Amino acid sequence: MRTIGEAAKASGVSAKMIRHYESIGLLPKVQRTGAGYRLYDESEVHALRFIHRARSLGFPLETIRQLLALWRDRRRSSAVVKKLATAHVADLETKITEMQSMVKTLKHLAHHCHGDERPDCPILEDLAGDNANAETCRHL
Amino acid sequence: MRTIGEAAKASGVSAKMIRHYESIGLLPKVQRTGAGYRLYDESEVHALRFIHRARSLGFPLETIRQLLALWRDRRRSSAVVKKLATAHVADLETKITEMQSMVKTLKHLAHHCHGDERPDCPILEDLAGDNANAETCRHL
DNA sequence: CTTGACCTTCCAATGATTGGAACCTCCATC
DNA sequence: GATGGAGGTTCCAATCATTGGAAGGTCAAG
Known part of the structure; x- marks a missing residue:
């Protein structure tokens, strides 16, 4: 489990952007500590890396939303x-x-x-x- | 003297954008009728065409601001x-x-x-x- | 005198990102 | 135990250029 800063470093997506992606529903809401700190597990960091790579290829966020859904759909x-x-x-x-x-x-x-x-x-x-x-x- | 709609047609810049350019100071405030309608003379339409052409070449508005100033400056x-x-x-x-x-x-x-x-x-x-x-x- | 086309202002959204303010929390060090 | 600093939280705002709409005023023709 990583804090948002660690997830940011591990994924290449800034903490600011991670929160933003969550706020627009591109990412699901993650677990929180008692104090309200976000916690990211390996699969969530993986999704962040996915987004980072997709952004680097210029995909707009709405398309990335679809790509993420396809990625998760084994019957795609x-x-x-x-x-x-x-x-x-x-x-x-x-x-x-x-x-x-x-x-x-x-x-x-x-x-x-x-x-x-x-x-x-x-x-x-x-x-x-x-x-x-x-x-x-x-x-x- | 033309209304904003006529100036828009004559310049290729939408009326919406003309008002916007005025609001951000890219264009000076123009004459108004008693009812508050904007009136554009030939030189103002000329400036609008200038902006339109510059935008079509991808210049950002801040650069266009400088280009307009240079255009008006005979000692440039x-x-x-x-x-x-x-x-x-x-x-x-x-x-x-x-x-x-x-x-x-x-x-x-x-x-x-x-x-x-x-x-x-x-x-x-x-x-x-x-x-x-x-x-x-x-x-x- | 009503209709429709045009004008006015203001507010908001787009797309992705960044910045800052104000505040809370965790951990180490004195 | 107090303090400081790094890092977390939320919310609001700005960037850049453009577009859309609401709510209202004005002007011409019918």
Whole structure:
């Protein structure tokens, strides 16, 4: 049995987050000492590590809630798990694509910016939308 | 002079967001009609379009605040603008790299998951940390 | 003069995390 | 036994950007 601080160290999830996960029902309420201190056994620390790993892969908490339920369900079908994972991959890839597009545009603009003491700046011109050569600059 | 709804349509920023930007001081308080309706002139709509474009490039509002100030400052140096842009690009690239790493791991795990009615699932095994072949699976 | 579209303000929720205040408890040391 | 410090407890608030809704005021057309 470990206190919340020990469970935090053992799982990689901060004590603050452990309490938070409990408050939103991601984790069941654990045993308490007479003084009200939370006590975690090995299986609870295991669940915390599960959450920690899932978070490090970017899964949102609501998905982690489902993954935890599947993990505990011996009669689960791996198809459901795989569906959650591939949907998450799709989300990530959408965001990656968006950000790559931003980077591409920004790098192009920065490339054409002198970056000196003068005020002329293609970056601001683009943001202001008053760039004369919009066709040239917008569709990179 | 346009009402907030017209300014929203003209700029791409929702009326809700225009009020919000005003409330946090990103935009100055604008003129009002006798009834208290906000009125936007062309230069204010221009600033809204500026913000809209900057948001679409992923700039955080605090950076947009600085960009707006620079835009209005005729004695700005383009170096400062460029610095803000390249710092933002660095932020984006960091996040992209992180997400790509997640995608790589998830795709690897999903690839090894049958995705059928059976409960065996390498994805859950990885999350649970109880995969026998961790070396094989973890450093992809 | 009513209807509907628009405007106003204020409060709250999202998602994940962090910070702090105010307080309690355990253990060791003087 | 008193004291101090580390660690536990709860609750409230902030971050970041956006959205939703309630409750109410205003304006135009029918």
